Amino acid sequence: MPIYEYRCRVCDHKFEVLQKMGEDGKGLKCPKCDADNPMKVFSVFAGGISSDNSSSACSSKGFT
DSSP states (O other), X not given: OOEEEEEOTTTOOEEEEEOOTTOOOTTOBOTXXXXXXXXXXXXXXXXXOOHXXXXXXXXHTTOO
C-alpha cells in the first residue's frame, strides 16, 4: 500500500496517509485542526537504492 501526502486547506498542515491505490481520500480529516477535505499533494517516488551505492551499481553493470 502506498503512502500519500495531503495538505490541509485550512491550516496548511502536511501529513501522510497509508491507503490503497485509487482511493480518493474522502472522509479524511486534518490531524492538526480536524478540518475536512484535505488536498492530495504530488510527491516524488522514493526508490530502494541509496546514494552511496548508486554509482558503483551502475558502473558494475557497464553503465556510466
